[in-house]
Amino acid sequence: ASITACTIPSLSEPWPHLHSETPSDTCSGPAEIYTMLPTPKKGYGLFATRRIARGTTVILEAPLxxxxxxxxxxxxxxxxxxxxxxxxxxxxxxxxxxxxxxxxxxxxxxxxxxxxxxxxxxxxxxxxxxxxxxxxFPIVARINHSCRPNAAYFWSERLGRRVVYAGRDIEEGEEISISYIPLLKTTKEREQRLAQYGFTCECEACEASRGGDSRSDDARAEMQVMLDQLESEVLVPPGEGLMAEKKEEGLIKNSLRLVDMVEEEVLVDYYAQVYKLAATTHGRSRRWEEGAGWALRSLEIREMADEHSAEAMEMRQMAPRFILESKKYMGEGLC
Ligand SMILES: C[S@@+](CC[C@H](N)C(=O)[O-])C[C@H]1O[C@@H](n2cnc3c(N)ncnc32)[C@H](O)[C@@H]1O
Known part of the structure; x- marks a missing residue:
C-alpha cells in the first residue's frame, strides 16, 4: 500500500510513545516527503512518502x-x-x-x-x-538507526540546524535510517555502542554477521585500519626519489581500495571523507586530473549536507587548484 503523504503532525501535539498506539493526528499537516509511522519493533520511525533522490535534504531542523x-x-x-x-x-x-x-x-x-x-x-x-x-531535535529524533543507513546527517554551524539528506535514493515507503554510531566497527562492537539506546540492531549487515557471514565485519575492521593509516600518512609531506614515489603509489592504491570498500558496504556517511582522501593521494603524486575528479565527488556530497560548510569550501578550492595544476603540468610537458 502506498503511504499517505503527511508530515509529522503539529509538533505542539505530543505523540504518545506507546509502540502499539497510532498517533491521533497522523496526517493533518501539508504534504511532506516523510511521515511518522509505528513500526513492529522499533517504536515510531520516519518513512518516505515518495521516492527521495540521493542528495535531497530530508530534514533541516533547529534544536529544541x-x-x-x-x-x-x-x-x-x-x-x-x-x-x-x-x-x-x-x-x-x-x-x-x-x-x-x-x-x-x-x-x-x-x-x-x-x-x-x-x-x-x-x-x-x-x-x-x-x-x-x-x-x-524532535523530528530527527524519530529516525531509527541502521548500520547500513540510507540517509546521512550533518550539524551545520552556519545554519544552526541539523541537516538530514538522502545518502542514496530512498524508495517510496522505505524507512529513512541514519546511524547513531561510528560504522567502521564489527557487529559486536556496534552492539556494545547501541546498548545505551536499549536495542539490538537487526539491519541486514548485523543479521548477516549473526548468521555467520563475516564479510561485512571483516571489511569494516579493515576499512577502519586503512582510514586511520591514510589519514595520518597524508599529513606527512611526500618525499623525493624512487622509494618515495613507490610509497605514494601505495597510498593511491589504498585510497582507491578504501573507496571501493566503502561503496560496496554502502556506508554513505563516509563517502565524502574517502573521496577527499583519494583526491589528496592523487594530488600528492601530481595526478591532478584524477585528483580533481575525486575532489568534485567529495564536493558533491559535502554540498548535499551544506553547500557553504567549511568542508564544501575546502573541496571547492581543491578541485580547481588541481585542474589548474593539471593544465600547468600539461603545458610543461608540451614545451
Ligand atoms: C532516537 S529514537 C528513534 C525513534 C523512536 N523509534 C521513537 O519511537 O521515537 C531511538 C530509539 O528508537 C528505537 N530504535 C532506533 N533504531 C532501532 C533499531 N534499528 N531497532 C530497534 N529499535 C530501534 C530504540 O528504542 C531507540 O532507543
Missing amino acids: VVIQPPPLTLGQGYEISKMLDSLRAEFAKLSPPNQKRYLALHAHVFPSEEGKERLMPILRSNAFNTGTGLGL
Missing part, C-alpha cells in the same frame, strides 16, 4: 534544547549531575507546548532510573551533537 556538557572526566565520561542541572534549566525555559514535545519523545530508561524524572533518559536516547553542545 541545547546543553553544553561539562568537560569529560577521563575514563568516566560526563558528570551526569552537572548535565542534569543545565538540562533542567534549559527545559524550564521552554514554552509548555515545547515541554510537551520534549516529554513525548522516546526514552530508553535504565533500571536505576525507573519511575524517576525522564529528562535525562530522553536526552540520552535522542540527542545529537551541535558542535560543542548536545541538542535535541
